[in-house]
Amino acid sequence: xxxxxxxxxxxxxxxxxxxxxxxxxxxxxxxxxxxxxxxxxxxxxxxxxxxxxxxxxxxxxxxxxxxxxxxxxxxxxxxxxxxxxxxxxxxxxxxxxxxxxxxxxxxxxxxxxxxxxxxxxxxxxxxxxxxxxxxxxxxxxxxxxxxxxxxxxxxxxxxxxxxxxxxxxxxxxxxxxxxxxxxxxxxxxxxxxxxxxxxxxxxxxxxxxxxxxxxxxxxxxxxxxxxxxxxxxxxxxxxxxxxxxxxxxxxxxxxxxxxxxxxxxxxxxxxxxxxxxxxxxxxxxxxxxxxxxxxxxxxxxxxxxxxxxxxxxxxxxxxxxxxxxxxxxxxxxxxxxxxxxxxxxxxxxxxxxxxxxxxxxxxxxxxxxxxxxxxxxxxxxxxxxxxxxxxxxxxxxxxxxxxxxxxxxxxxxxxxxxxxxxxxxxxxxxxxxxxxxxxxxxxxxxxxxxxxxxxxxxxxxxxxxxxxxxxxxxxxxxxxxxxxxxxxxxxxxxxxx
Numbered sequence: 001x002x003x004x005x006x007x008x009x010x011x012x013x014x015x016x017x018x019x020x021x022x023x024x025x026x027x028x029x030x031x032x033x034x035x036x037x038x039x040x041x042x043x044x045x046x047x048x049x050x051x052x053x054x055x056x057x058x059x060x061x062x063x064x065x066x067x068x069x070x071x072x073x074x075x076x077x078x079x080x081x082x083x084x085x086x087x088x089x090x091x092x093x094x095x096x097x098x099x100x101x102x103x104x105x106x107x108x109x110x111x112x113x114x115x116x117x118x119x120x121x122x123x124x125x126x127x128x129x130x131x132x133x134x135x136x137x138x139x140x141x142x143x144x145x146x147x148x149x150x151x152x153x154x155x156x157x158x159x160x161x162x163x164x165x166x167x168x169x170x171x172x173x174x175x176x177x178x179x180x181x182x183x184x185x186x187x188x189x190x191x192x193x194x195x196x197x198x199x200x201x202x203x204x205x206x207x208x209x210x211x212x213x214x215x216x217x218x219x220x221x222x223x224x225x226x227x228x229x230x231x232x233x234x235x236x237x238x239x240x241x242x243x244x245x246x247x248x249x250x251x252x253x254x255x256x257x258x259x260x261x262x263x264x265x266x267x268x269x270x271x272x273x274x275x276x277x278x279x280x281x282x283x284x285x286x287x288x289x290x291x292x293x294x295x296x297x298x299x300x301x302x303x304x305x306x307x308x309x310x311x312x313x314x315x316x317x318x319x320x321x322x323x324x325x326x327x328x329x330x331x332x333x334x335x336x337x338x339x340x341x342x343x344x345x346x347x348x349x350x351x352x353x354x355x356x357x358x359x360x361x362x363x364x365x366x367x368x369x370x371x372x373x374x375x376x377x378x379x380x381x382x383x384x385x386x387x388x389x390x391x392x393x394x395x396x397x398x399x400x401x402x403x404x405x406x407x408x409x410x411x412x413x414x415x416x417x418x419x420x421x422x423x424x425x426x427x428x429x430x431x432x433x434x435x436x437x438x439x440x441x442x443x444x445x446x447x448x449x450x451x452x453x454x455x456x457x458x459x460x461x462x463x464x465x466x467x468x469x470x471x472x473x474x475x476x477x478x479x480x481x482x483x484x485x486x487x488x489x490x491x492x493x494x495x496x497x
Contacts, residue, residue: 053078404433425451
């Protein structure tokens with residue numbers, strides 16, 4: 001494949017063009033500055049620290065310019081980034097480090113308390129505090145020579161993106177250089193995305209959404225992005241106007257909070273072509289409120305292993321096709337199949353959504369069983385049941401894998417149940433998502449006790465530090481027994497109703 005070193009290309013074409021800005025510090029780097037700093041970083045990583053193509057770099061940090069440099073250096077060197085979720089507990093991060101075996105960890109000081117107790121952290125050869133990397137990066141070093149870029153294979157990963165799994169243990173999806181390119185093409189062909197595009201990114205860097213909904217397509221197209229470390233509705237409302245954003249991506253909870261700000265009605269959104277909504281379906285009244293401000297809403301569907309920009313519901317259909325995830329993007333192929341027989345389903349009949357295309361992962365990091373289960377005969381099995389109407393619009397009708405979405409975060413019940421069952425007072429556990437006004441869905445745990453004295457507060461306290469806060473159930477219901485179906489499996493549907 002061609003050299004994927006995007007920074008060197010844009011440094012040649014438009015070296016003085018502003019590329020990325022940090023909201024919190026006001027730092028702005030041009031494409032020329034990024035390329036020079038990334039060249040220097042690439043030399044340090046390979047020549048001075050001995051890292052080579054395919055070695056992993058784990059990163060525990062919020063959105064920042066240094067993360068962009070690490071990405072650019074990974075494109076130049078063939079190194080692989082492993083973004084870590086700073087919302088996880090130490091035990092979860094320890095598992096990810098043990099699974100990915102990085103040669104280097106880069107960590108913000110504020111998150112060191114998550115790393116220090118992790119046994120796997122002690123085995124990593126190189127550690128680099130993000131603050132030292134920040135001081136080390138001299139973006140005006142004119143004398144830095146070009147790094148002789150390594151040309152990766154198209155299926156070589158640039159990311160390992162860990163996703164929670166139905167077995168209760170995360171799986172590392174390989175996100176390749178080919179996926180990076182084709183996702184960018186699909187995104188640009190679906191949206192108005194070019195060198196004049198501008199956005200603010202508040203999606204976390206440990207999600208495919210943080211990297212591949214806008215960050216990498218914007219980088220690829222030489223566009224401009226403001227990086228925010230955390231969602232602040234008042235600041236974001238101001239930035240959308242002052243930075244003249246042309247596109248923005250958020251989840252419905254964020255857009256609801258922005259729309260409730262005092263300055264919303266007077267805000268000038270004339271630069272916005274539209275807002276991209278992901279994570280969950282957006283309520284019609286909220287769509288209408290943004291439409292009344294002249295801001296169209298586009299909804300879609302994606303997942304880490306394929307894309308993630310896979311379908312798009314055009315803004316003109318936001319009301320007419322309420323609840324739809326739209327139609328497949330340009331280079332996305334779909335099948336809707338009976339999950340048992342594999343037979344293709346006709347319109348308006350539910351089946352499992354299967355995906356194929358150049359933006360599909362080759363598999364999971366060191367997990368052949370999960371790869372064989374997900375990819376069958378060249379098709380990725382999403383585990384999502386959908387229907388397609390006569391006009392080709394898709395609707396998600398069920399989640400085969402029982403996942404629910406809380407505030408835009410995927411929560412897999414098996415992962416939470418595994419922790420609950422570690423409590424000596426728990427005999428059986430089942431977690432389901434229930435509606436919540438603010439977060440969309442939250443977890444409710446149904447528990448059969450071993451210890452009659454077990455309380456809700458004691459059980460929830462037990463979860464603290466073992467799983468991320470957003471995964472901890474918000475309520476507990478104690479039952480004499482859990483409902484079972486004819487095969488003896490827990491009847492989750494009965495618990496949700």
